[in-house]
Amino acid sequence: MSASDSKLKIFFTGATGYIGGSVLQRLIQHPKASTFEITALVRSAEKAKALKEKFGVNAVVGSYAERDKLETLAGDADVVFSCADADDLAAVQAFIQGMKGHKERTGKRPLFIHTSGTGVLTDHANGRYASDKIYHDSRLEEMESLPDTQLHRNVDLAIIAADKNGWLYSYIVTPSTIYGLARGPLFDSGLANRHSAQIPGLIKASLARGRGGVVGEGKPIWNDVHVDDLAEFYALLFDKVVDDPEGAPHGRTGIYLLENGEHTWYDISKAIAEAMVALGLSSSDQPTPFTDEEMARFFGSVENGYQQVGQNSRGRGEQARALGWKPKYSTEDMLKSIKPEVEAILKEQQTVR
Structure with a gap:
């Protein structure tokens, strides 16, 4: 077995974005980073080169429109981080097909950590009134009461179905209004968006x-949630599920509202x-x-x-806190x-x- 075969293979999208850059930075700085083989999808050849040279991240130039490429890259990975477009159903279906193939070839379900958003909880107030409706992510009946037509919901449901089918383990991270200027080496280099x-x-x-x-x-x-608290949760979740995929709620129960x-x-x-x-x-x-x-x-x-x-858009992130998340x-x-x-x-x- 080669050294690369023994490494945890991670496929990452959204690497140069605000959320994705914050999460990728945590992976690069992870105590076990030397045991990871990270491949990121980026649009720019220039950024791909810089990610490799400055941060040791393998980068493939491409876009969400290239479904075959997405399927192949996701299929090669043990863990997929989806931190780009929360509403591109076709792209997510390509990820799922790739991960299904991974399961069929290896017998092991890959991990899918997907970024959604609390837009899924929104109403039609249009600036006029405050609502007293609050969703709790630990209460399955409340989360499943959301109409299929809600923002992000079609993508979330496709991911949950793939988990139910046994093709992957899904964990849907659902941030609220994220704030704070993102900081750190990846942002200081100009590769990722601070806002x-x-x-x-x-x-x-x-x-x-x-x-x-x-x-x-x-x-x-x-x-609302600070970008550093957000990145901290991704790191916490990653550590939990890499060691034990069943150690955190997944699938139908694996939705994590992030708020403080x-x-x-x-x-x-x-x-x-x-x-x-x-x-x-x-x-x-x-x-x-x-x-x-x-x-x-x-x-x-x-x-x-x-x-x-x-x-x-009101929710309570009880599941993240149950895993040990402590937003500051x-x-x-x-x-x-x-x-x-x-x-x-x-x-x-x-x-x-």
């Missing part, structure tokens, strides 16, 4: 209009407006509602704006992170100009 999506999206829209903006009245409530507090969307818009005043970018610390025209301009469509930053950062930390995020985005925009 999340929701809060930076609101910041960029507010900067473009010259005043803090809010969707509707900003009353809906959403959970909650906010209203108005709270965030208000913090952005205050940061803009402090930085001399606006004369008012009171956010005003985005017009439909602005929603379409900044979020792609009115519907996308509502979905991203205008709905309720709170909603107060999230609000404190907004001004530094505004400053970082401004600096990047000025650099581009």
Whole structure:
């Protein structure tokens, strides 16, 4: 047996993204990293070369559109980390086919750690009201009450079915609003994206209009989690299931909501407006509602704006905590992170100009 045959083979997608970069960095820094053979899918040949030379990660240039490549790469792996697009069903089906083939060839079920999101919990408040509906990931009946039409749900259900069929072990990580500037060697090298999506999206829209903006009245409530706490959970889960795939809930029960507090969307818009005043970018610390025209301009469509930053999405991450996850950062930390995020985005925009 060669040295490479004895290593744990990991296939990774989303390596240069915000979530994926944070998770990959933990694998690179893992005490047992020398026993891993990591292969990452990236779009850029330049980034592929840098990942190999600087971090020892094998990188294959490709995209989610190349289904045969995805199937082959997933089929060669003992563990698959899916940290890119949570809604590309065809890509996930290719991963599943590859892992099914792995099981048939080796007799061993590979591990599939997939990134979803608490968009799956959203309602249709459209900025108008707060909801008292809270989902608990430890209560199967609550999670299975989610309609099949919910965001991310079709992909999640396909993964759960593959686990039920015995082709793989699935663990679906479901983060809430992720915040904080990602830091560390992978980000310092310029290979990975430092920014999340929701809060930076609101910041960029507010900067473009010259005043803090809010969707509707900003009353809906959403959970939040710091990017470092998020990465810590992935590392914890990985260690648990590599040693014992049955040692953590999987399949139907293997959904992990990640949260450590909650906010209203108005709270965030208000913090952005205050940061803009402090930085001399606006004369008012009171956010005003985005017009439909602005929603379409900044979020792609009115519907996308509502979905991203205008709905309720409330859950309790009991399963992660039962595994030993101990998040350090709170909603107060999230609000404190907004001004530094505004400053970082401004600096990047000025650099581009």
